[in-house]
Amino acid sequence: AAGVIQSPRHLIKEKRETATLKCYPIPRHDTVYWYQQGPGQDPQFLISFYEKMQSDKGSIPDRFSAQQFSDYHSELNMSSLELGDSALYFCASSSDRGHNYGYTFGSGTRLTVV
Amino acid sequence: DAKTTQPTSMDCAEGRAANLPCNHSTISGNEYVYWYRQIHSQGPQYIIHGLKNNETNEMASLIITEDRKSSTLILPHATLRDTAVYYCIVRVVGSGNTPLVFGKGTRLSVIA
Numbered sequence: 001a002a003g004v005i006q007s008p009r010h011l012i013k014e015k016r017e018t019a020t021l022k023c024y025p026i027p028r029h030d031t032v033y034w035y036q037q038g039p040g041q042d043p044q045f046l047i048s049f050y051e052k053m054q055s056d057k058g059s060i061p062d063r064f065s066a067q068q069f070s071d072y073h074s075e076l077n078m079s080s081l082e083l084g085d086s087a088l089y090f091c092a093s094s095s096d097r098g099h100n101y102g103y104t105f106g107s108g109t110r111l112t113v114v
Numbered sequence: 115d116a117k118t119t120q121p122t123s124m125d126c127a128e129g130r131a132a133n134l135p136c137n138h139s140t141i142s143g144n145e146y147v148y149w150y151r152q153i154h155s156q157g158p159q160y161i162i163h164g165l166k167n168n169e170t171n172e173m174a175s176l177i178i179t180e181d182r183k184s185s186t187l188i189l190p191h192a193t194l195r196d197t198a199v200y201y202c203i204v205r206v207v208g209s210g211n212t213p214l215v216f217g218k219g220t221r222l223s224v225i226a
Contacts, residue, residue: 004157030211031211033213033214035216042199042201042216042217042218042219043152043158043216044216045213045214045215045216048211048213050211055211056211056212056213058213088155090157090158092157092158092214094211102148102150102160102163103158103160103214104160105157105158105159106157107156107157108155108156108157110155
């Protein structure tokens with residue numbers, strides 16, 4: 001079965017650079033969620049999109065932005081990177097059609113800011 | 115404020131049942147209880163969810179108390195590969211695609 005695809009798997013950037021993370025949801029899933037997980041931390045919700053519109057917003061810094069495209073894939077854009085942005089970034093997708101059977105998470109992108 | 119409370123860590127012998135408790139005393143009538151787990155640095159994995167009835171699937175069983183203020187996830191025969199952080203999450207279903215909010219889960223160590 002198709003899963004949530006995230007790219008790249010690993011990314012190394014320098015401070016003040018920009019980074020773009022991509023997420024391809026499971027086919028026919030209409031909602032995408034982004035999470036950030038710092039070292040030793042629990043996943044923190046950043047932002048979500050439903051049918052290409054922003055749905056919910058969590059603790060996403062102003063330096064970050066995201067969007068969902070017509071093919072439902074999503075991109076998380078991160079600018080002016082800081083050392084503290086080093087983390088695992090997970091994307092998840094779901095389809096709420098009456099009864100929700102949970103999200104499916106991707107394998108994550110490990111971002112290292114040096 | 116956290117909506118769920120879980121033990122920080124638990125140990126379980128391989129082959130035995132692992133019983134992971136969760137307290138959600140402020141749960142609302144339209145909130146489901148979800149369980150996810152995260153094996154080291156992998157994406158969280160859905161395990162099971164329920165509203166008020168006990169549920170069972172190929173991975174686990176979920177026991178919800180009658181007053182719905184607590185629940186227990188049961189892994190009937192724990193293996194070393196079940197070592198992970200287990201998250202209990204309450205979430206409203208049916209009012210849009212509300213995000214999962216992870217709290218502090220339970221780190222389960224399955225010991226040979």
